[in-house]
Amino acid sequence: MIRWLLGPIGLCLAAAQALAADPVTIGVGYLGLAGTRSTLSLVEQPAENDGVAGAKLAIEDNNTTGKFLGQRFALEEHRIREGEDPVQAATALAEHNGFIVAALPADALLKVADALRDRGTLLFNAGAIDERLREADCRANVIHTAPTRSMLADALGQYLVWKKWSRWLLVVGSHDEDKLYADALRRAAARFGAKIVQERTFEDTGGARRTDSGVTLIQRQMPVFTQQAPAYDVLVAADESEVFAAYLPYRTWDPRPVAGSAGLVPRSWDAAQDQWGATQMQNRFIKLNARRMTALDMQAWTAVRMIGEATSRTNSGEVKKVTDFIKGPNFEVAAFKGTRLTLRDWNLQLRQPILLVDGRMVVSVSPQEGFLHQVSELDTLGYDRPESKCKLK
């Protein structure tokens, strides 16, 4: 009964900032797609609550802090079904929530951002890694906690160059996002002095990802596909569509390591990350969600923690005040990555170290030592201010 009453009262207070003694309710919406994508590896199959589970943990963390400050955080989730209008769903969420964490494809995110602009809702892009959302299509009401393709590619590129594996055989899938990732990898090779000795395309001819006698066929296909390559150090695969990359390790014609979409993979987070106090966070996540934490979970956690960080620093639940603080020069957030995370003020992308993982261990963390920058070494990952085409509006 009391809780039922507190909700609406809290909302009024959040708007009016009346009595400091009463708890302020801060509403956070989570907007994702219904259903999950299919992966080649059964163990990497995302859970139904991929992403929102991270937001849920951050709400708990924020509430632990909030009880000392008279702030209460509430999460409202909505999954967009096939054929449902994302703008309508987002508008409904924005009724009760000043902040929305979105895990949506780029086009849907842009539609939502434009529809909510006049309302003052602050959006967090926790899912889309598309460069254009931070470049030509950037928006002043969208903060990006997901890394970009170029950040991921640069993180991998720096490590491969540090390792002196500078001759890459690039294998690219036939879908659009595979080609975009290949673009980012080519850019990384050019920036850090690696050489792409040859490119091959792996055509998606359709077919099931799960079969009862799959391995036998794959074991014959992959060596043939990778034979007669010029001398190379590492095979770099661009396969965001999950068509072939996971089949490559241990099956290449030449005995070479695989990186990119399989083998050594760049990610914002991994269940194996245990440095910089991350173990506590991983334990909290497992306790709450009965599974391990993914990169999408972390990107959503970070978004909700950014909101909590700003509400505690400003001692306010007012969306405008909180938004201004997050976009301001003094904002920083800790996210178990060994360094403070800040926003690139020219496109609202969160600067962050990128982990290089092999599915079991964190192999390394980029930026690598020796890649220098005049402002922040984190800006050696991805498009930098002078290259940016973003004009925030």
Added chain:
Amino acid sequence: MLRAGLLSGLVLAAAPAHGFIAYVSNEKSNTVSVIDTDGWTVTKTIKVGQRPRGIEFTRDGKFVMVAVGDDDSIQLIDARTQAVVDTLPSGPDPELFTQDAAGKTLYVANENDNTVTVIDLEKRARLGDIQVGVEPEGMTVSPDGKTLINTSETTNMAHFIDTASRQIVANVLVDARPRFACYKHDASELWVSSEIGGTVSIVDPGKHEVIGKVTFEIPGLRKEAIQPVGIGMTKDDKTAFVALGPANRVAVVDTATHKVTKYLLVGQRVWHMAFTPDEKYLLTTNGVSNDVSVIDVAAQKVIKTIQVGELPWGITMAPGIAP
């Protein structure tokens, strides 16, 4: 000058009655290294539980308590036999702890469940828990024993807890990831280091307000590399030493102005520190270079490096001279 410092160290070494004993927890090796300052050598390596971090002598100097986080307990090392003799019932994943002036009550930060556990040291029994913020870490008791301070790393607060009622009486927001708290001996200020924020907040313990901040700037080093953790305050409260983590330096801070007067280059990823009881030397644990740096406090110079186990983390000094 450096040679002079070394010479005085040698003179000290020649007089064995002046030797002190330091215990260093090695997070990765699951060991504790015993250092004799008489000659600056490791005299013994003690096997302990998994992931030893927080380490402190009991007030009577008879035992060393070491938090072994991955075993969810605190082990007691007998200082005479230098062997583990008992285990205290801490909560899950203990990292840092502190004791009251009498050495009767122990307060343990349990990172995994947002609590501080209270332990009766005489009975070696758990008395209760106090709910605090997310990931409690830094712990200290005010000089008058009335207030317990706990910092929580993700909540970014210093919690002021009344030791009699075990209730939180105030929460002070500090910069990101507060890791260590330390009172001035005269109780006029509480210093809290923020690892990710890169600052030390100076808190007025009466008003529960941040009244100043120590900031750090090292030419040629990015701001992100400066991550303050351990703090050491001289008994006259005039000088503070702050370990700066991956900046590989200890800052010397004038406590009157709250300004850094000097940066001392130590080993890599410097975590915590302890003074010798005569306050002539300050020993720091350097996590990545697996060693301990010895600082001559008066000269403000690093005079020696001692190799210890893997990833040295905490350090404590025996209250008296070596037996």
